Amino acid sequence: xxxxxxxxxxxxxxxxxxxxxxxxxxxxxxxxxxxxxxxxxxxxxxxxxxxxxxxxxxxxxxxxxxxxxxxxxxxxxxxxxxxxxxxxxxxxxxxxxxxxxxxxxxxxxxxxxxxxxxxxxxxxxxxxxxxxxxxxxxxxxxxxxxxxxxxxxxxxxxxxxxxxxxxxxxxxxxxxxxxxxxxxxxxxxxxxxxxxxxxxxxxxxxxxxxxxxxxxxxxxxxxxxxxxxxxxxxxxxxxxxxxxxxxxxxxxxxxxxxxxxxxxxxxxxxxxxxxxxxxxxxxxxxxxxxxxxxxxxxxxxxxxxxxxxxxxxxxxxxxxxxxxxxxxxxxxxxxxxxxxxxxxxxxxxxxxxxxxxxxxxxxxxxxxxxxxxxxxxxxxxxxxxxxxxxxxxxxxxxxxxxxxxxxxxxxxxxxxxxxxxxxxxxxxxxxxxxxxxxxxxxxxx
Amino acid sequence: xxxxxxxxxxxxxxxxxxxxxxxxxxxxxxxxxxxxxxxxxxxxxxxxxxxxxxxxxxxxxxxxxxxxxxxxxxxxxxxxxxxxxxxxxxxxxxxxxxxxxxxxxxxxxxxxxxxxxxxxxxxxxxxxxxxxxxxxxxxxxxxxxxxxxxxxxxxxxxxxxxxxxxxxxxxxxxxxxxxxxxxxxxxxxxxxxxxxxxxxxxxxxxxxxxxxxxxxxxxxxxxxxxxxxxxxxxxxxxxxxxxxxxxxxxxxxxxxxxxxxxxxxxxxxxxxxxxxxxxxxxxxxxxxxxxxxxxxxxxxxxxxxxxxxxxxxxxxxxxxxxxxxxxxxxxxxxxxxxxxxxxxxxxxxxxxxxxxxxxxxxxxxxxxxxxxxxxxxxxxxxxxxxxxxxxxxxxxxxxxxxxx
Numbered sequence: 001x002x003x004x005x006x007x008x009x010x011x012x013x014x015x016x017x018x019x020x021x022x023x024x025x026x027x028x029x030x031x032x033x034x035x036x037x038x039x040x041x042x043x044x045x046x047x048x049x050x051x052x053x054x055x056x057x058x059x060x061x062x063x064x065x066x067x068x069x070x071x072x073x074x075x076x077x078x079x080x081x082x083x084x085x086x087x088x089x090x091x092x093x094x095x096x097x098x099x100x101x102x103x104x105x106x107x108x109x110x111x112x113x114x115x116x117x118x119x120x121x122x123x124x125x126x127x128x129x130x131x132x133x134x135x136x137x138x139x140x141x142x143x144x145x146x147x148x149x150x151x152x153x154x155x156x157x158x159x160x161x162x163x164x165x166x167x168x169x170x171x172x173x174x175x176x177x178x179x180x181x182x183x184x185x186x187x188x189x190x191x192x193x194x195x196x197x198x199x200x201x202x203x204x205x206x207x208x209x210x211x212x213x214x215x216x217x218x219x220x221x222x223x224x225x226x227x228x229x230x231x232x233x234x235x236x237x238x239x240x241x242x243x244x245x246x247x248x249x250x251x252x253x254x255x256x257x258x259x260x261x262x263x264x265x266x267x268x269x270x271x272x273x274x275x276x277x278x279x280x281x282x283x284x285x286x287x288x289x290x291x292x293x294x295x296x297x298x299x300x301x302x303x304x305x306x307x308x309x310x311x312x313x314x315x316x317x318x319x320x321x322x323x324x325x326x327x328x329x330x331x332x333x334x335x336x337x338x339x340x341x342x343x344x345x346x347x348x349x350x351x352x353x354x355x356x357x358x359x360x361x362x363x364x365x366x367x368x369x370x371x372x373x374x375x376x377x378x379x380x381x382x383x384x385x386x387x388x389x390x391x392x393x394x395x396x397x398x399x400x401x402x403x404x405x406x407x408x409x410x411x412x413x414x415x416x417x418x419x420x421x422x423x424x425x426x427x428x429x430x431x432x433x434x435x436x437x438x439x440x441x442x443x444x445x
Numbered sequence: 446x447x448x449x450x451x452x453x454x455x456x457x458x459x460x461x462x463x464x465x466x467x468x469x470x471x472x473x474x475x476x477x478x479x480x481x482x483x484x485x486x487x488x489x490x491x492x493x494x495x496x497x498x499x500x501x502x503x504x505x506x507x508x509x510x511x512x513x514x515x516x517x518x519x520x521x522x523x524x525x526x527x528x529x530x531x532x533x534x535x536x537x538x539x540x541x542x543x544x545x546x547x548x549x550x551x552x553x554x555x556x557x558x559x560x561x562x563x564x565x566x567x568x569x570x571x572x573x574x575x576x577x578x579x580x581x582x583x584x585x586x587x588x589x590x591x592x593x594x595x596x597x598x599x600x601x602x603x604x605x606x607x608x609x610x611x612x613x614x615x616x617x618x619x620x621x622x623x624x625x626x627x628x629x630x631x632x633x634x635x636x637x638x639x640x641x642x643x644x645x646x647x648x649x650x651x652x653x654x655x656x657x658x659x660x661x662x663x664x665x666x667x668x669x670x671x672x673x674x675x676x677x678x679x680x681x682x683x684x685x686x687x688x689x690x691x692x693x694x695x696x697x698x699x700x701x702x703x704x705x706x707x708x709x710x711x712x713x714x715x716x717x718x719x720x721x722x723x724x725x726x727x728x729x730x731x732x733x734x735x736x737x738x739x740x741x742x743x744x745x746x747x748x749x750x751x752x753x754x755x756x757x758x759x760x761x762x763x764x765x766x767x768x769x770x771x772x773x774x775x776x777x778x779x780x781x782x783x784x785x786x787x788x789x790x791x792x793x794x795x796x797x798x799x800x801x802x803x804x805x806x807x808x809x810x811x812x813x814x815x816x817x818x819x820x821x822x823x824x825x826x827x828x829x830x831x832x833x834x835x836x837x838x839x840x841x842x843x844x845x846x847x848x849x
Binding site for chain 2: 082083084313335354363367372399401
């Protein structure tokens with residue numbers, strides 16, 4: 001018996017001894033003196049998790065089906081005259097199809113995908129068949145939209161995230177790479193990579209902007225690209241990529257020597273590229289991981305948009321709108337879930353929704369999620385009309401970080417202890433909604 | 446097609462309203478805040494100009510058009526941007542100038558709204574073109590307007606009104622007061638009707654004018670109604686007590702006026718944000734849309750947060766107006782807009798004073814005044830809590846008996 005009167009088994013005692021010796025080592029100054037405490041701690045963590053750094057997936061051979069004289073681009077839409085909150089027919093068609101898919105396929109698969117950190121391949125294929133990864137592919141390259149439509153992207157992301165944010169992230173990530181190449185790729189990059197995104201077997205791909213650093217600022221990147229002969233050599237770490245282990249193609253943001261922050265297209269499988277698993281609080285179906293670039297060498301032609309700074313800024317802004325759209329969708333999911341719950345749950349002899357403290361929380365979820373939606377729509381619609389939208393994207397991001405998280409928290413709160421357990425999805429939404437204010441890059445509209 | 450920009454066709458209107466706010470309201474804003482109860486005579490000229498421009502239409506105050514759901518709102522392919530949106534846009538501009546003065550604009554009272562909403566042709570003929578205030582609140586009945594005690598008894602061809610009314614905006618200055626009274630207190634809210642009382646009716650006695658925290662340019666009157674006789678024709682709407690329809694007509698006015706109060710709050714909020722941005726820039730604070738909020742200064746991060754709430758409130762207000770223009774039921778959205786805009790206005794104006802320190806707090810600038818004016822916008826036309834109740838009842842499918 002130990003001091004608390006608990007009986008300790010022989011096995012426990014063995015573990016106790018091991019822990020004690022580890023603890024002694026951890027407490028000694030030796031590690032600090034030789035400067036290996038951090039690496040040591042990380043090693044302990046990783047070995048307990050079981051080997052964690054691996055090579056990137058083997059990429060398919062990306063081959064140009066045609067040569068383009070100049071990059072193909074979707075045109076921006078016309079300036080609209082009237083204030084209007086109704087989607088057009090094409091947008092509505094997409095929205096309805098994705099809504100049905102989210103309700104029938106995504107939501108039922110969400111709990112399991114969260115637990116397993118994987119989305120069933122079949123589900124990703126079905127999502128892909130809806131055309132969600134082709135929205136930013138120019139029509140010349142067999143895309144589906146003549147005009148760019150950030151609004152369509154927002155409506156689709158919102159509808160998918162109503163099903164599940166983590167699955168939405170996994171499903172939309174390849175589309176972000178296709179859109180980036182469709183908007184800022186060279187003619188060569190477009191003809192080489194985009195055909196893979198319009199077929200059936202779409203590659204996993206990631207738009208890698210975020211880095212593992214507190215106060216990360218996408219305009220001050222730690223990932224560096226230096227010129228070496230005719231090549232670029234890139235060093236740095238990118239964080240929280242969807243399905244990192246499966247990715248065949250990356251668009252990587254790096255501070256390019258003599259240029260500033262810029263985007264590079266990088267195929268998986270090369271030297272100097274490795275994947276680290278990076279499980280997080282939420283977005284678990286997306287099996288998030290890091291991309292570690294250690295002297296990764298790419299040809300001069302890997303640089304996108306000739307390093308034009310406006311293109312990179314636009315990429316960051318469009319990503320923020322996409323994450324806002326996910327936050328809107330998941331917030332709506334919270335609202336739709338708590339309404340019947342608080343009406344059915346009784347306490348003190350009546351439904352808890354008869355109490356203002358409960359009812360007002362529901363009102364505020366509705367008010368803030370609708371407002372967040374409108375601000376997000378405005379940013380997207382300005383982008384579609386070729387107007388500046390960085391300011392509106394910043395406002396939408398602020399709301400999705402603050403109000404989106406509040407909604408996630410209130411969703412759990414309204415279910416009380418039941419919200420804390422996995423029998424209900426609100427704890428998952430709580431974890432996922434934190435992502436909206438954290439993520440940079442990764443998705444695009 | 447999704448588009449949340451201000452429609453081009455309203456740009457001249459917005460620009461006119463902004464000119465008025467800049468040239469007429471702002472210069473006298475501090476003056477009438479300091480001289481509470483002084484009549485802002487500059488507004489008579491303005492009222493005449495406004496009537497000249499659009500016959501009491503879109504450019505104007507809270508009681509301007511936008512309460513009748515007319516079919517001449519204009520637009521294409523089934524999408525309309527009409528008088529509701531125009532009114533909201535012009536109120537935002539005017540309140541960027543001064544909300545207390547907007548509330549004091551002759552012929553633009555809330556009573557005008559009620560008359561425009563429910564009056565019949567003869568009443569429109571008789572009372573049109575006059576300034577009408579609205580008298581609902583009583584000492585014992587604020588948010589709970591069904592509990593009002595003022596009574597109206599039919600005596601021959603006249604109704605006799607008895608009771609006490611408080612918080613009547615522009616009550617002393619208006620030509621008419623629309624008084625809410627009960628035909629039969631045992632029949633609850635269905636018996637509550639509105640009556641038009643001429644200001645010079647001997648039965649209508651001014652008790653006092655309030656001294657207030659803000660909107661001091663706008664007079665707030667308390668009245669005693671003592672055997673106040675009005676002709677039978679002064680009753681607005683139907684004299685029938687229809688217990689099934691309940692409040693019906695009288696409450697309907699609020700669905701239309703709530704977005705207007707939302708617009709007032711949006712205008713005041715923007716005024717404070719613009720001034721604060723100017724002062725922060727002077728103080729060397731840079732606002733960067735691209736850098737994450739938390740990698741900027743705390744002041745910049747706070748400013749961004751306030752601006753985000755402002756944009757949220759503004760778009761909810763426009764949404765409510767857009768729905769009204771398009772004949773969509775918007776009672777829920779009207780309350781959401783009012784709730785968000787009201788609380789945002791208070792939070793932001795107070796936050797701006799805090800950011801600007803003694804410059805914000807002192808009377809040399811208008812920031813402290815806007816922070817005082819702001820509070821009424823989260824109170825009148827239904828407090829924050831009442832709006833949240835309305836929203837919750839609709840979302841949860843509750844009656845007012847279930848969710849009280």
